[in-house]
Amino acid sequence: MKVIKKEDLENFVDELIANNEKEVVGVKSKDSKYVFDKLENAEELELDYDVTILPPKKYFMPQRETLVEYETREGIEMEAVNEVVPRIIIGIHPYDLEAIKQMDKVFADSPEDDNYLEKREKSVLIGVNMKQISEWSFAGSMGTATIEDGYDLMLTDLGDRYAVEIGTSKGRELLERESLEMRDAEPEEVEEVENIEENIQNGFEKELDFSPQNLPWLLAENYGDEDFWEENAEDCYSCGTCNIVCPTCYCFDVQDFSDISLEEGERMRQWDGCMLEAFAEVAGGENFREERAERYRHRYMRKGRYLYNRFGDIACVGCGRCSSQCVPDIADPTDIFNKLWSDKDE
Amino acid sequence: MSEDVDIDVEYLTRVEGHGNIEVNARNGKIEKCEWQVVEAPRFFESLVVDRDWTELHHVTSRICGICSIGHTLASLKATEDAMDIDVSEQDKKLRKLALHGENMQSHVLHVGYLALPDLMDSKSVVPLTETHEEEVKTVIRLHRLANEMSDVITGRTTHPQRLIPGGFSKIPTENELMELKNKLEGSFNDLTAVANLLNDLESKIPAFERETEYISLTHEDEFALYDGDICSSDTGRTPVEEYLEITNEYTVPQSTAKYTKNNRESYMVGALARLNNNYGQLSPMAKDIAEKFDFDPLVCNPFMNTIAQVVEVVHSVEDSIRLIEELLDEGLEEQEEYNSPDIEPKAGRGIGAVEVPRGILFHDYTYDKDGKCTEANCVIPTNQNHGNIQLDMEKMVPDIISKPEEEVEKQLSMLVRAYDPCISCSTHDLNIKFID
Amino acid sequence: MNKKDSPYLPENATILSVEKMAEREKLFEIELDSGEQLGHDPGQFVEVSVPGVGEAPISISSSPTKEGNSFELCIRKVGNVTNVIHNLKEGDKIGIRGPYGEGFPVEELRGHDVIFIAGGLGIAPLRSLINYSLDNREEFEDIKILYGCRKPCELLYEDEVEEWRDMNNIDYRETVDECPDDVCWEGNVGVITTLIPGIDIDLDNSYTVVCGPPIMYRFVLQELKEKKVPDERIYLSLERRMKCGVGKCGHCQINGEKEELYVCQDGPVFNYDNIKDFEEAL
Amino acid sequence: MKPEERPKAAFFDFAGCEGDQLQVANLEEKILDLLNIVELVSFREVMTEHSDDYDVAFIEGSITDSHAEERLKEIRNNADIVVAIGACATIGGINSIRNAQDFEKVQERVYGDEREHYEAWEKAKPAKAVVDVDYEVHGCPIDREEFLHVVQSIVMGREPNIPDYPVCVECKLNENVCAFERDEFCVGPVTRAGCDSCCVNEGTICWGCRGMIDNPNEEAHEEVLEEYGLTAEEVMKKFDLYFTWQKEAREDE
């Protein structure tokens, strides 16, 4: 573990920006909220934030990206496209790092999705331990409040200094520059970081009343409880907000957009959401999840069960984005999961 | 020489909104000579009743797509007047930029797409895209520049989003303003090209004159568009609060629209009126261009309105550059994202006047204590011009009635187009009447 | 980036011929421009691309045993991509990705009786396996084909059906839901389930393979149950919305009590026993 | 995918602000490209030429009297494809505010004693209330790119992608701070997306100009607005800025 003074970290970030080798993005404030965005200077960086509106997945799987370019003047010509911008991403909280680990598995699964993987590979992830905890977050319960790996560098705020944990050689290389003033951490500082991490565990207002390991069977057991799902989904707008803001959601739609000549264009993918009404609709109008409640249930099933069966992870990292941004306030996983848990005893 | 003339122009083309021209003559005697407005009524002054003060500008912007920035600003000024809401100097400058953008956009559209075809003996701009590609592209470039300006300042080219009571929901960045300034500075070649093109066509502009009263805003410090008093070329200055003394709406039996009059039977508003009243305050290059056309106020040829628009476009470009420079020199004061000024609604009446491309525009609202609108009145420039169009026609027809019917029709159409009427926004049209 | 790197990049292919089969269905014979064989198993599908319009998953309707390098797709005109495909002619270019998915378990079926039950367009994927088994007739025991559609004019693959009717080493039966008075039809009239009671099923030695619209599954499965056909001896092919075909886009996932399935990767062919508890499957 | 012949296109305007036609003019250089894929045969606002021989008719504005109704029916007869452009033509737009007002009063407020002169319907109607409409380009004003997309799709013979999900989707993709988190009120949750949440991006709220999605959860949204502190009357006002015609049409069903 290394230690760096706050002002030196600022200089370091400014240098990275000036260096221009990779785009430097970090957490910035937007109105009363926070977003990951391109940094113009280190001063804009807000490492003391609660949660960002969108997770950093947008850098590996952009809201909209071109997969294929085509041209149809004579016959067809198609070319795969991957617009990769190498980036240094500063200020990722542990739950988002965990989510990125999960996404890595999804896109590395055969057949590999290079549009994601290459962007991911060309990025450097600098994590930061939480100082503020979102009132909606329950990362403590999901085991994602702190993290052992998945970052290239990990920062912890020690007042006037940051402790820097080096996670990978990519991270180490980034630090290898002469101008950077950094020293090895004292044993007390290592202990301080441990204490801080321990304290974070206790800072959550929202909690799951049980271990998330129970989710797969709990959800399976309640799959058929239609009344329950209907009751809870009654106010759902089918607006997909809970999908879009989620760091572990990755469903997408693909559409073609021709330019005005009609002879060339792009095939693009855009984030989609299983809560949207047409998500499972096929030609002829048959919709395999026509009811709000079916779609609502599907999201929870996917978070707590299906993706676990497929990739071995509970696909909710407890960031609380879905619940904090759902306008009718019905998307809180702890609320639903806890209700199921307490009902099971009845 | 035609003794009998029957002209029925149903839905005059290349104007905004629906209007008809009807002229009948028997044995050389004029029996009927009318400019009729047949736009379906849209009842704006009722639509806003009971609505919240935060929504009025959104609703009244829809009076007219082309002057939507102007309507929004007149609306905001009326609301701000009613509730004593302050607007910062910076926001006022930005609003002036917005108005310039709209002025340029609308004038370029009118001159380039609607009026030029007449002067070039073409039925529309479409054939010109092939015969005069360069000229058309010049016009398009200027039009796009004007739209980019509206985009940068107000968020959109039509029906602005950022203009809200008390200021702006979002303001442009300094970089965006800088870029805009560079583009404006880069447009002088195109402006000169358009001016020269019209100069070459000057002989095609009919030499028609009729003594007319011209009404516009006027202001000591600047060529008035956003602020000022009402000014008549006949009767001098009147404060905006007394606008009803000026507009005097009345109905006439042979017409479908309400007319307005002040000192004479009718008056004219618009670019020509502004130039006539405020000529001395034009920017330097605008003045140069006006001189090329021997512009010497008072100019009483309504066809010169098109030329006045060209002059105003140049003025708007120059004045915008000046405004942006001022803003950048002072440094933009940052404001919150999703800005929404802290305003307590209150009861009262407010009047807002701005110069929009087609002339002076008034919005007049009364609010109750919760900020619900109880009464509204909007007097639109085109309405103010209808009477003048009619009187111009009456003077012109006897002079030209001996020409071939087609020629008469073309001249009359050109006359109406010169006013650049914006009929769809005429909120006070009466008695729809169709030609059988 | 070359093709291998992007699972989303189609290969160029040429339409060799187009045959109108019924009012809404056409049969397209297609060859990859690379000259290579598609290399599919019966029951697999491809993503067909029309640049500017999009992609649609379509089952491969020809058998891998078909001569030459081309393959066949039977496409019903129902929406965006399929409408535009219907306007294409011989020589036109399209894009192909695939083959994708799990096809029919040919190894498992080999040496057994096979009963094919096809409703409407369901014959398209089944034909791939039917022709495969007819081309390797000696490897299979009894073959029965039950084929039903709404009206005689909707019957697909007329020439081949004509041959099936005459073949004496298979048992071919057909039905239409209704037959207009002015049409000559010698087959059965009634829904496809009416054919099932009349056939003998050797429960220990036969497999049933079903493909058709969702509503047909419900009734056919009911009928097979009455015949005591074990669930694990039934295979069926499902259709879902798909955007990628490779297990990423999430659209084709179906939910059940026990687990989840991706139609594009785990299917489209499923063993009935594995999906019968899936509320969303049928 | 380019067809051999350019379809003939014509524009027609009814009661509206002509902002949508202006948006077409605002395509700037792209108009020249547009002319490569369609042949413009009638566009009163910019051309004097006119022909009744057209394949695609674009309709702007609401239908507010029987003369307009007749005219629109004639257009429908002439055209193979009718496209309504802009909120006035797709959902009645701002004009339909008056559909919820007392018509006597509406007339009196604007024309006082002279209101009798009118032949205007009590209610403003969108094009589809009078004739069959094949496609709609939503918005007040229309989005230029979406307009182009619809024209392109018609020319290519494919269906345009017009979303049937709420504006919130795009608003989130654009990473906006939700109006509800800034003590403002928004009808984005029931409004059809496709505008790229342009109003919220510019710092305001979604006003609803693209109309409601096909299956909005109106009840939930009304409840939510009340929970956030609006009175029932204020909630209604949020919905009757743009949705009056749609709401009535749904109730009639």
Ligand SMILES: Cc1cc2nc3c(=O)[nH]c(=O)nc-3n(C[C@H](O)[C@H](O)[C@H](O)COP(=O)(O)OP(=O)(O)OC[C@H]3O[C@@H](n4cnc5c(N)ncnc54)[C@H](O)[C@@H]3O)c2cc1C
């Ligand atoms: C495994 C599989 C095999 C199929 N085999 C055949 C076949 O052999 N012949 C045939 O005619 N049809 C087949 N279909 C159905 C065919 O894919 C749809 O009819 C087609 O996608 C409709 O697309 P469209 O663009 O014409 O219609 P639209 O309604 O315009 O569809 C738009 C988009 O929705 C999605 N979509 C809509 N309907 C379906 C659907 N039923 N299945 C999957 N995605 C859909 C697609 O992504 C499509 O791009 C198959 C479907 C699947 C899943």
Ligand code: SF4
């Ligand atoms: S749960 Fe909430 S955020 Fe999710 S779709 Fe429903 S209303 Fe939208």
Ligand code: SF4
């Ligand atoms: S489900 Fe909600 S809390 Fe869980 S990871 Fe997704 S957005 Fe965060």
Ligand code: SF4
């Ligand atoms: S601001 Fe409006 S459109 Fe955007 S997310 Fe919130 S409710 Fe939806």
